[in-house]
Amino acid sequence: MSELLASGAFFRIALMGLAALALLFEVFLSLELGLQRERPGLRAARFAEFFIGFYLLGAFALLLTVHCRGYAGTEAVAPLAPWRWLAAVPLIFLGAVSRRPADLSGAFFAAASLPCFDRARFFAPLFVLGLLFFALRAAWRDARERRERRRSVTRASIKEALDRLPDGILFSDPAGRPVLANRQMLLLAETLTARPLRDGEAFWQALNGGALREGVERIALADALLFRAGGQSWEFSRRLLDVKGRAFSAIFAACVTETDRLTRELQKLHEELAARAEALREAGAALAAVKREQELARLQGRIHDMAGHRIYLMQQYLQRGGENLRDLGRFLPLISGLIDDLRADVTAPAARLLADLQRSFGFVGVELTVEGRLPRDERQAAALIKILREASTNAVKHAGAARVAARLERNARGLVMRVVNDGTAYDAAAPLRENQGLAGMRRLAAEAGGTLEIATSPRFTVTVKLPPEENEA
Structure with missing residues (x-):
């Protein structure tokens, strides 16, 4: 104690500041423990911190008395002896009971500052170290308790x-x-x-x-x-x-703002897709109907071209001498070959179709001649033969022709076939009506990529123009 009494004013003020700082940290620690919910050991910790604060308050009072009375001697601090005993003894007891290093250290510094050691040489150094120890201990425990409170699960x-x-x-x-x-x-x-x-x-x-x-x-x-x-x-x-x-x-x-927005967009897209699907179904149904009509028209045209051609030739054959049926061998092929001709019109080569066509007209005494070479393209050749068949049938039927001539010519623009006959001349004053036969010839020419022209004077002439073949282009 004599060292403290003999120290300078600046040193005593610094020690009072250290004691006040330790006391302040202890107050913060006590408040932090008071904010926490009950947990094991919390009540004992609050009790211990109370006595540590009580001890630091006594230490601050001791330093204040020393500073105010200076060299008055140890008698100046004698009135504080009961307070010092009352504050230090509980700390010594708690340290001995808990046996934790921090509590044992606090008990040691509290014991070293008892009034009975005021005249000992170690009193002043241990008293100062004790203040520093309690200040650091309170600051460290306060930070730890705050961190634990933030991590702990509480109602708040x-x-x-x-x-x-x-x-x-x-x-x-x-x-x-x-x-x-x-x-x-x-x-x-x-x-x-x-x-x-x-x-x-x-x-x-x-x-x-x-x-x-x-x-x-x-x-x-x-x-x-x-x-x-x-x-x-x-x-x-x-x-x-x-x-x-x-x-x-x-x-x-x-x-669910974003989810709801996406759901509504998907619903809108679904409705649009449903509307487009319905439109596609309607378009598909319309296309199927058009396709059926086109197929029926094509089938009707084939029947008209083939069956009408055969039936008319049979009529001509009977009218021109077949009524006695003496030449039955020439008549029967016209009847039995009708179905075969419908099938052959799809699958037979063009050369065979042309030969059958010339033979069928020969049965009724009509000469059909073809000058020039048919195109190698089977599609174009078949189209020309079908047009020739319809044009020849019309010439025999409507003009009473006995001879039909077809001429095939090639030029830079492609292939040209002209069909003429020796029948009755067409009446130029009468309008030309394009019935199913003429319309069918135009359709065949268009399907082959060409065009069909009809001239009524000086003789009735059917002209077909087709593009060049691929190997000739």
């Missing part, structure tokens, strides 16, 4: 964590009283119902079918409710929880 920490959630949560007891509601759910209650959240059951009833704020859109889903308000979409669901035999209610609100 749970409420703080729930308030940070972007979704809404509400727990209410069987009577409907809210037990726990986060900030987002409180805001949603105000936004949707224009009323504060005071009853969980009433809030759920209002969501299901009650009055809502103007502009709020409500959509009932399979097991939830969807609300759209203020450019946001919220999905509400409810669960009943059994807590010790009591039915608590839990209401959850999830922000």
